[in-house]
Amino acid sequence: MVVPILPATSAAPPAGGIRSQTGADLRQVALTQFASVGFAATSLQNIADIAGFSKSSVLYHFASKEMLLEQVLTPAIDQLEVVLDRFVTEPETIATRERFVDDFIDFLLEFRLELHTFINQAQSLRGIAIIDRAGLLIVRLAASICHDDASNEDRLRFGFALGGAAYSLVAGMTFLGEATLPDDDLRPALRTVMTELLAPVSVHPRPAHS
Template sequence: MPPPANARPSASVELRATALEQFASVGFAGTSLQQIADAAGYSKSSVLYHFASKEALLEEVLTPAIDRLEAILEVFLATAETVESRRRFVNDFIDFILEFRLELHTFINQSQSLRGIPVIDRAGVLIVRLSDTLCHGEASTEDRIRFGIALGGAAYTLVAGMTFLGQEIAPADEIRPALLVVVTELLAPVTVRTTPSRK
């Protein structure tokens, strides 16, 4: 029987977490199995015992995030679009971003160089669907740009940006409302500003 869930994390869990950090900060190509192994306190052979290959490790690391994003999109597609449903979607989306910042950053900023890897391609079509959905069909350049900036901007800000712009990452409960305002402004621009004028 597996330990009662409060034992120390298993090797494969530790390795996944370590690998994710490395992939997000140094890139997939820039991360060696040796680095991952050293950082997690195992040997390179151990990494390859738990994961068939470096690529397979990437897949296992990213899959939960893609699954979650897919689920969010399905929910949004399943209901008729109203101002309310769109607002709820943006909310879910921000939860997703905050929970999976490292995964998001990884496949946002490296999808082009990792084409052909199944999980990356899945993420690619998912993002296109997201984009099409939010701009419902008729796709003005500005709408596309809004979506792209929100997506890429959030991915950058929450991983790379915060680490040296704001020297320390602000706590999630401070980031969330600010992120909500900005992303809402980008993705649901019809909505009236919810905060009083800044400054």
């Protein structure tokens, strides 16, 4: 017995124009559960209970649990691809790298739950198409940020930026009050730390950026 968070509108949407509100609700619930307790530990029954539907309904809207995961993560991976493509297309200058940091922070704040899901569970979810696609993107991202001649420190900084962001923006809530900050307070601090980690040494730790 779980009290439904979303009352399911009693199976009768007021206007037919609404496109699959149920599917969106289920995706949102699934994302929250996947990010907080993990994909393997989240059952379809669990998702259905929270959303106020039956397990059969979940499987009506999504062909399988894996397909649900794919649809949940796809918008985030698409956006990450856009951000990365924009970065690698341009000539590399301090300005373009700083704009990449800004783009990346926007991505982090919008898709923090998706990031946490595929960053911290990639190994157990190998073989699922969207996860493998995300993995390739991460490799491309690493290669673009760290050149061939990058030092071990710089490669480590990239890993810290990725794993640190995923942890601080989601899991950090478990222990710290950080993530309860409104995004507007979080963004400048995030920009400072991410710049330290991702911008080359030519940018000083606390730059007076544009």
